[in-house]
Amino acid sequence: MSLLNAILIGLATGIVFGFALEKSRVFEPGIIFGQMQLRNFIMLKMFFAAVIAGLIVIAVMHGAYGVKLNLKPLLFKADIIGGLILGVGVALAGACPGTTLAQIGAGYRDAWFVLLGGLTGALVYGYFDAPISAFFNESGQRVGLDQLLGLPFWSVALGFAVVLVFVLIILERQWAWPNEIGRNYDGLKESDSNAATDGQAKS
Amino acid sequence: MLNLTEKAWSPYIAGAIIGLLQIPTFLLMDTALGASSSYVTVAAHIAALFDSRVTEIKYLASHMWGAKNWWQVAVVVGIALGAFLSMRLSGARRQSISPVWRRVTGATTLASRAPLAFLAGFIMLFGARIAGGCTSGHGISGMAQLSIGSTLAVAAMFAGGILTAMLMKRA
Numbered sequence: 001m002s003l004l005n006a007i008l009i010g011l012a013t014g015i016v017f018g019f020a021l022e023k024s025r026v027f028e029p030g031i032i033f034g035q036m037q038l039r040n041f042i043m044l045k046m047f048f049a050a051v052i053a054g055l056i057v058i059a060v061m062h063g064a065y066g067v068k069l070n071l072k073p074l075l076f077k078a079d080i081i082g083g084l085i086l087g088v089g090v091a092l093a094g095a096c097p098g099t100t101l102a103q104i105g106a107g108y109r110d111a112w113f114v115l116l117g118g119l120t121g122a123l124v125y126g127y128f129d130a131p132i133s134a135f136f137n138e139s140g141q142r143v144g145l146d147q148l149l150g151l152p153f154w155s156v157a158l159g160f161a162v163v164l165v166f167v168l169i170i171l172e173r174q175w176a177w178p179n180e181i182g183r184n185y186d187g188l189k190e191s192d193s194n195a196a197t198d199g200q201a202k203s
Numbered sequence: 204m205l206n207l208t209e210k211a212w213s214p215y216i217a218g219a220i221i222g223l224l225q226i227p228t229f230l231l232m233d234t235a236l237g238a239s240s241s242y243v244t245v246a247a248h249i250a251a252l253f254d255s256r257v258t259e260i261k262y263l264a265s266h267m268w269g270a271k272n273w274w275q276v277a278v279v280v281g282i283a284l285g286a287f288l289s290m291r292l293s294g295a296r297r298q299s300i301s302p303v304w305r306r307v308t309g310a311t312t313l314a315s316r317a318p319l320a321f322l323a324g325f326i327m328l329f330g331a332r333i334a335g336g337c338t339s340g341h342g343i344s345g346m347a348q349l350s351i352g353s354t355l356a357v358a359a360m361f362a363g364g365i366l367t368a369m370l371m372k373r374a
Contacts, residue, residue, distance in 0.1 A: 002270070006271070006274040022286040029304065033307065046214035046221075049214060049215045052218075057222065076352075079341075082359075085334075086333075091368040094304075096339070106286045117325040123243070124329065140352060
């Protein structure tokens with residue numbers, strides 16, 4: 001794979017990713033923060049839909065064509081502690097590392113500061129990777145649920161996809177997505193989104 | 204079927220499209236979708252302008268070159284371009300900061316939001332690099348491969364996010 005091809009494939013993938021993220025509104029701080037306050041479930045819906053589609057296509061690619069999986073190793077302490085810290089950042093940023101770029105594209109200017117902070121955080125981690133890794137002192141295997149159950153990947157993946165579909169059906173019955181989008185498409189509810197539309201640039 | 208000029212699509216359709224992006228990613232790049240390691244790639248190159256030792260630090264050096272690292276940088280640049288394109292087509296222009304911050308933190312201007320935004324980004328990427336992935340790599344990709352570690356990381360991420368958000372004002 002030449003560098004130029006990799007970059008072109010990445011750009012094409014990212015443009016589709018960013019386009020879909022913008023349409024889903026799951027780059028809106030109101031929707032991501034609202035998810036963390038359990039007041040808006042659009043983020044979880046989009047996330048599970050992406051996981052379901054991924055489960056199905058990866059089950060087919062791996063099960064029928066032998067395409068190899070790319071699991072990250074299981075590191076208990078690093079996964080839990082890193083995940084908790086990441087979550088604190090996601091709530092305060094109203095973004096994740098990927099959606100920060102979608103916010104920049106859609107015009108939220110504070111996302112540039114999240115990006116700058118993110119680059120700094122990634123760099124500081126990089127400088128301290130050796131002592132941090134030594135502190136956690138973990139070496140992990142690439143463990144999947146299919147291996148724990150002793151079943152073929154495709155069967156567990158498709159089974160998990162079905163479970164998630166039922167979760168989505170329940171979520172949608174409880175909170176229908178068109179009611180969660182908000183009048184200004186920012187995830188803020190009708191009753192209190194007046195301020196959201198004041199001063200809104202007319203296009 | 205999918206109207207490119209609409210302001211919002213069903214989160215199920217949009218999510219499914221993102222999940223389908225695993226096909227070119229697995230087949231052409233032999234990897235899974237992710238976002239957070241691109242921050243290391245870009246930050247390491249910026250730091251290398253000021254600090255020649257960067258290339259001697261194994262973790263940073265391992266993220267600086269090669270097709271997969273630059274593929275992921277291209278993905279996140281593409282995310283910004285795709286979101287911009289979608290916003291221009293639908294006309295869903297945004298203010299400089301989301302109105303959610305006025306209610307939660309009282310920030311009404313970019314200047315009053317910027318310090319917390321910077322800190323949030325720092326915490327987010329520092330945590331993501333400890334965990335070895337973010338909402339994309341551990342979430343969308345790890346869970347779609349039934350990874351136990353990724354599922355654990357995603358559960359911890361939601362736990363950290365929910366605890367933090369619940370301590371703040373209602374949005």
